[in-house]
Amino acid sequence: MNQASGSTSADSLSRIPALEKFFGNPIPDRERAMWVSLSTAHRSKAIQRMTALDRWSDGNGSVDAARAAADAGVGLTRFYEMAKAWRNDRSLAALGTFAAAPKSRVGKYDATIRKLVAEVVAADANASVRKLAIDLASRLGTFVDGAGPSHNTLRRYVEEELRRRERESSAGVDLQLDCSACKLTPSDERLFTAFVILDRSTQVVLGAELGALADSRAGYRGAAMDALRRLDESQFVRLPWVDSSARAEIVVGEDEDAWTDMKKRLVDADLHAGIELSTKTNRFGRYLRPATGLRIGTVVFFPIRTGEDGSTGVRARSSLMEFQARLRVEVDEYNAEVTSQIQSPNDASPPANLRRFLEMIAEG
Known part of the structure; x- marks a missing residue:
């Protein structure tokens, strides 16, 4: 019985190549036990910090401490403390509270x-x-x-x-699907294209995915699948949902022709919600800017640079999965902050036509 359980854990860990990179194969039992106890968000944050520590390598790596600290999502002083603990005991325990987002400095007043x-x-x-x-x-x-x-x-x-x-107003009235170039950390040289599904009134991110501007249908498909997962996990139970969504506004990528057919399918599905496609030249980031200030945790959006990066869709799958996980960690923390500011828990469920819309986008 125990052997079978151990085999299952090992199989699960083998799907995270970055973990074996730091602890070898087989992974020590202590690290395996800690890893299994972590949430998905905590695991992604741990990988983010270990990667930053590895790139810095006690000052002998490819980046300096300031950039490594930014990549790790911590301040420079905290980074040095974490690096010392990591050097003395190479363990997940050295990383501290993995999912704690860097806090904004609170002023005197x-x-x-x-x-x-x-x-x-x-x-x-x-x-x-x-x-x-x-x-x-x-x-x-x-x-x-x-x-x-x-x-x-x-x-x-x-x-x-x-x-x-x-x-505080009702959630689910207006869905906004937006895409923009982004960096996962401010100092990151790599440029990605993020596809994000927002609720306009609450500014909650229902789902997010990295993809390619040339195939925005696929990018939003992944974001919709992420949104459905979050709904199934009851991540938005505090939101004051309306009975029915009124509209969905979609910023289209470079595949405008593909969306003509998609819009027809959505209209024919009789969702009782308006479907609007945005194809203007300056459309990218139009909904992300007012909702998020072009920043979700360490993720920074650069609408004006959207289209510069065409390589996201062909990155190594293992690396892309790690980057996707890092994006979702930041979305988790952003949403936690947003929903904490909604005063009254609400027993309403997401509108049926909102869920059906997401399912159709997820089906592609």
Whole structure:
């Protein structure tokens, strides 16, 4: 019985070549036990950090410490601490809390600003971001000593509060399918094309996939499969779902002709939802920008560079799977942050026509 169980674990681990790269074959029992206990997100984060440590190699590798730290998703000080622990004991345990996302630096007046910005926006929700930021600065003036936060900093607080208020509205009304060039870490030289399915009102990422702009049908197929998986895992139970979706807006890649047939199939399926295709020249990233600020964790989007990279579809499958896993880790953490800001858990289920739409996209 135990032997059979051990064989199953070994078979499972063999599907992750990066793990054997760091621990050899067979993988030590201690590492195997820790690996089995980790979630998919934690496993991907561990691989990300081990890869960064290996590339740095105590200063003798192909990248410097600053870039390796960025690739690992940690600060430089934390990276050095992690590298020392890894050097002393080459183990998953040395990597710390694998899935912890790098946190934004919290300013001195963060708590005060967050309280005031909610009041400022509630008082004049239809005002421009600029006016709201000016009003916020005026309200904040009595609370700060000396020079307070810059106008751009206050604008970011206002934009975040506006997004938070939008998330409180119903989910599932409007789906947005967008694609854009991206880097998995800011310092990464590799450019990918990401396909993302967003819920417009909550800014939640329902699904994401790396693919090729020349075959956006396939890219969105993978993103839809990822979205269905997340729905089946009840990752979005906190969302205030509507009874029926109203529309889906799709940013098309370079395969516009293929989408003509797909749109006809979606319309013929009588989903009771409008289907809109975007084929304008400057279409890439049009939905990602307002929803995410062109950043999901360590993933940075570059809409203007979309189309530069044509190699994603032909990368080695093992490497692409690792990159896909890294993208999904960042999506997991982004969604956790977004849904945590939705105040009231909701018992509603995703609309039936939303699920059917995703199934049809996933079927290709």
